[in-house]
Structures are given as structure tokens and as C-alpha cells.
Amino acid sequence: MKRLSFLFLFASAVFSCGTERWAVKTSADKDAGRVDFNPVVRSIAELNAIPAPTRAELDAHPDTRFPAELKTYTVTGYLVGFKLEADEDFHIVVEDPASPGITMVVEMVSGNCVPKGVVELATKLRASWEMRFGRAGKRFKKLPAHSVKVEITGVGLFDFLHGQTGVAKNGFELHRVIDWKELH
16 A cells, blocks of 8 residues: 555656545545446536535545545536646536536546556546547647537546636536547
């Protein structure tokens, strides 16, 4: 366990990985083994409606999960756009097809910033994303409205609200993405 912690901290220092609830965001938290990887299908609007924890509650859970974060979810939405965050994540915004204007963030983590067991999947997901949509840059790459529909599966996460592009009103995200596909 000490070696994994050291490697995680080393990767964080070298690759500018994140800080706030970072263990939960990358599946390095105490509850990671309790996550149910049988996804439930939900709309983006439904995930926006989950009651959010308070800032104090989020601060008190830097490496443990809330009940909604012990599940994986599959959402379908229109791709609004994406960018590369300072913490090395791909920040992707999707919009609910049945509720225009209702959006949420889904994040693809960097293989440089995750536990060893997650590296291969994280790397493959990001490579397939960039092969289809182009390189993720520091500027938000906006796509034409309703031009691309995607299905994304990921682990639930409540993030801190700090003005993120496309953030759900409750801060709920799929962080980390574990699968995606384009729908035709």
C-alpha cells in the first residue's frame, strides 16, 4: 500500500494531477472496491436532480464516497465540447437530448494520475476519444449543437462547484469515464 501511495503522489507531482477529492476521482479512495460496475441508465436531467452534499460534507469526504458515488451510470447526450484540464483530465460536456440546456461534465482521467489497475483503460479511452474528435487542448473545443450523440458510462462523483463549463447544477459528474461510444 505504501508503494502505491508513493507512486500516486509521485505521478501527481510530475504530471500536475488534481487535488480536491482526487482519490475519489481516480478510484484510489478507500471505497473504490465498493463501486458497483453494473451501470444504471439515467438521463442527464435525472443525475442533475440528485441532492448534492454541502461544501462541508464534500470537504469531510476527500477519500470516501457518498451513496450515489458507489454506482456507475450510463447517460446518452449530445456532445457540447471538451478540453484538457490543468489536472490532466479530459473535461467533456454533454447535454440531455430530452432536456435542452441541461448539461453535465464527464471526465476521462490521465493514465499518469491513476492507480496502476486503471492506467490501461484510461489511456485507451483517451486515445480513442482523440482519434475520433481530435487532440484535447487547453481551450474548450465546442462542437456544432446536436451534431454528435454519445453514450458514456462512468463512476458517479460530486465535484465542488467552481464555475466549470457545463457543470451540473448539483456538481454531479461521471468521473472517471469507463466507456464511451458514438451513437448514429
